Amino acid sequence: MKQSIEMSDEGPVATSPRRRVRKAEAAPNLGVPVAGHGIDVEQNIYQTVFDSVLNQRLAPGTKLPEPALCELFGVSRAVIRKVLQRLEHDRIVELRPNKGAVIAAPTPEETRQIFEARRALEVSIVEIAARCHTAQDLADLRHLLAHEHEVTHNPYQPTWAACAREFHLRIAAVAGNPILTSYLTELMTRCSLIVALYQPIGNAACEHAEHGRIVDYMEKGDVASARAEMGRHLRALEDNISLDRSGSTQTLAQMLNLG
Amino acid sequence: MKQSIEMSDEGPVATSPRRRVRKAEAAPNLGVPVAGHGIDVEQNIYQTVFDSVLNQRLAPGTKLPEPALCELFGVSRAVIRKVLQRLEHDRIVELRPNKGAVIAAPTPEETRQIFEARRALEVSIVEIAARCHTAQDLADLRHLLAHEHEVTHNPYQPTWAACAREFHLRIAAVAGNPILTSYLTELMTRCSLIVALYQPIGNAACEHAEHGRIVDYMEKGDVASARAEMGRHLRALEDNISLDRSGSTQTLAQMLNLG
């Protein structure tokens, strides 16, 4: 997670527009194994699964068989296994030895830990950001807030979820520490997993007003209040999570938004 | 990094005692490829490299050719590549496409970010620990402090480095959040890399007195002072890093403490 994540609600990123995936015929490769461009393909697959989880097309617990992914993306198992390993390290999937990969399903205890870790991290991030922000940073944040206000009450949940996510990531960008940003990105993705698990209708909203207050405190240079407001904000978010479950009968290809 | 790291200054963990690694004859495997026990082997290799980096037998910039590791550990390249990928994600090695793997060498800017991230994290960790510690936790920390006092001024740097490391990890354990602990573990390893880079003689000591004060504040329940002391402590540690370089002419096998 070196660079910021681009949100796209329309499935795979930068796939050839006329691509038609069919069994055992996907990505013919012309017989020549082109080496060296593997990173793009790998990043593509990773991003597709990542976005699908973020947009809740891939529910926690969904199995991800390697042969199925091979045919869907037209690559060999080695590539798939590499991507799955990255996804496991980012806690997006769980790799059970000899039993295959599934989308991670955080337990209630893990949920508590994830939110606690996120509070610990993001409170420090907003403190750094409150100390070192520029006028341009504040303008950008205000712009995001306006956009956020527009999509409030949008019936399509992933849109404003992406919007809220972008706000938090932007604050991390203001703080200017890519390490902290990568940790936050990982934790926010796991929060999305939790929302997918426990919020079928998807209404664990970031309160818009709280976001606004955070920027206000940052602008006033009130570091302590910015910290406190972020802490309250994240605690309220955690409290909004109720506990129930949902299922789905879509195919893997549909959930990945392919073909 | 699911569980806490055990420090061992004596090289590879749990290798067969009578094992004699020789070229093209290592780990005969009896012709049958035993599958399923791969996780142990994989963890073994990871831990060996990890410890070697921690103990500064593997200097930053050292190349890790896949064929060499295959012969040293008697496994196929697939296993080595999997371990190298994990090490890359933990920022211990850097994987350059088509150019091989090297032990990561943080730049000065990355160094600043690593220390900032560690301060941000560990200040929150000590706050949580100061709120939720038990009497047993304090006793354990005091015990570590005593051991730390014993090995102070020990000429063998890795011993007290491991000791100081254990102290910080124990505080994270008291806080009881494995996610924060894993992040801290990663950052402390990267700090070890930095020490290996910029401190040839290895004297970036954790001040023993500061550790003691942190425990004192925790015991008194003075959360704010514990936070502040940890922040000062880590800032002092960063300030102790000066900038010079060292090299080594050991073989890879020697640095890994094998054969």
Added chain:
DNA sequence: GAAACGAATATCGTTGACGATTATGAGTTG
């Protein structure tokens, strides 16, 4: 004598196949 060119070597990326392990379903029996 130094720099540029080219061949040889070393190393990496990818693939396909083989054996091992787990899940599934048919068949049998109490």
Added chain:
DNA sequence: CAACTCATAATCGTCAACGATATTCGTTTC
């Protein structure tokens, strides 16, 4: 009819080999 057993299928872990790429070293030329 339910529960158990066994055979079949699906999936995973590992390996060896092939082509591609980067590095190195010897040779040539100015």
